[in-house]
Amino acid sequence: MRWLLFIAFYLLIDIYAYQALRSLNRSWWVGGIYFVISLVVIGNFIYQWQSSGGGFFSAIGFAFGIVLAFLLAKLVIVLFMFGEDIVRFFIGIFHAVSDSGYKAPGRRKFVSQIALGLATIPFVSVLYGMFKGKYDFRVLNYTLYFEDLPSAFDGYRIGQISDVHSGSFDNHEKVAYGVDLLNKQGTDVVFFTGDLVNNKATEMEDWKSLFSTVKAKDGVYSILGNHDYGDYVNWNSAEEKENNLDRLKATHAEMGWDLLLNEHRYVEKNGEKIAIVGVENWGGGHFKKAGDLDLAGKNVAADDFKILLSHDPSHWQEKVKQNDKFYHLTLSGHTHGMQFGIEIPGFLKWSPAKYRYKNWAGIYKENNKYINVNRGFGYLAFPGRVGIWPEISVIELRKGSAPA
Structure with missing residues (x-):
């Protein structure tokens, strides 16, 4: 019908x-x-x-x-x-x-x-x-200021990619260019914020050797996105689905990525530290809600400087902002900016994604808390991008107040 x-x-x-x-x-x-x-x-x-x-x-x-x-x-x-x-x-x-x-x-x-x-x-x-557009990678640079940033991390540079969706790729040379472009930024740390595949762990077989070349001095940290759980496939059994997820988790490890599953790590520098907190997918509406912010942040002190990795920006609006612990910076993806829109820096920023997500692309600030919604490294469904290009985010953390 x-x-x-x-x-x-x-x-x-x-x-x-x-x-x-x-x-x-x-x-x-x-x-x-x-x-x-x-x-x-x-x-x-x-x-x-x-x-x-x-x-x-x-x-x-x-x-x-x-x-x-x-x-x-x-x-x-x-x-x-x-x-x-x-x-x-x-x-x-x-x-x-x-x-x-x-x-x-x-x-x-x-x-x-x-x-x-x-x-x-x-x-x-x-x-x-x-x-052309689906591989037209752009590096977007941001500088964020925090009064309580540990002094040792003043000038600390973060690289972020999201939404690889390796099952959609069809050009190894173009994807390799994007990975090399990320590495050339020379960031102190790299964060991947979910959706490594479209549905199945096997989609990464031809790509994991390439993505294992992503390197940073303080490591590569990753989380899962809604597509990583295999929820959009008719599996023969629950066991087959579970094995697929286990295989995908193992892929992160094989690439040298530290996968955070409702847990946290610390990055230390000159006797000071910042907390890296990673939750499983927590999405608004019908999307999977496996993320547990309280569990992930357990034993993280209230006055620790915290960076949260959470795939769906709906989590920030519905849970993170109201959490008792102050999460200074949240890094998300998921929306892709709907892979279609118009952006003229300083003048116009529009996509149909704005009618679904309050935070759909770029930096947002509320109550001295920031979120960056990465537009995505790959693509899904529509095999292209129009006006919303594949993104590598580079965020520099600075101590103090932002210039007037």
Whole structure:
């Protein structure tokens, strides 16, 4: 039933958008090519989806991306054509009551030309995001000030990546570039904030040797994200699912990453220390709530400087900010910035993700507590990024007050 509704919606948009092309060229072969391409695009997506069992892997991802490119382009056309139809309707009503001989005008070609021209923007943007944007890694630098930061950690530099989603990768050279870019930042420590795979531990087999090259003087610390538990797979048994999670945990160790499972570590420097607290996934709504902040922070002193690793930023809003212990900085991921948006530093920051998450990308501050929501290293479902590029966060900690 859902496929019938989807196909009906797609065809409705398709037929309406075709009116713009038809106003410019009425040749039967042009219309034939238009609808053949549409059927191939939607047919390939349905086939790949059924073949994949509903999982998002390379083939289904590209099929979905192509559907999205055409659909967004046609929606732009529909908006223009529908707007023109509304104008034509009211003009027709006006003339119908004032002039019985009035004949409704045909579609104006220049409106169709504008609609088709503007439709190329989302179409090209989505294709760019699929073939270039998904590996267009960006290093985003932040400096955060804390009055109670231990003096030995003044100038301490943190590297953060999140949401690798290794099951989506299709280009080893590009991913290696991103890993090398992270290492080149020369940070004191590196934190990974969850979602190493899409679903299965085996997705890391071709990538763990590469990610084991991630190094930092004070180590690499990691946590689990919602996708790491294998909750989105129909396993043959509970034991098989548990074995998958055990295999993924072992992968972290094999790469030299210290996986924090509702526990904490200390990093010491010149006789002073900061606490690194890592929780399992705790997500708002229907997402897994395995994270236990009280357990993870047990025996951490109230006056210790604390950095919390928590995959889903909903945790910060719903639990962390109100916790009795003061968590100075929380590092999260999860949202991907929805892999689509517009960011002009200092002027504009928008993504559909903002309607789901209060904290969806970048640094936020409330009551002298900070959270950084990393936009993600990899991608999921849509095999691309448009305007929200894959991110490596570099955060420098400074002691004192922020400059005015």
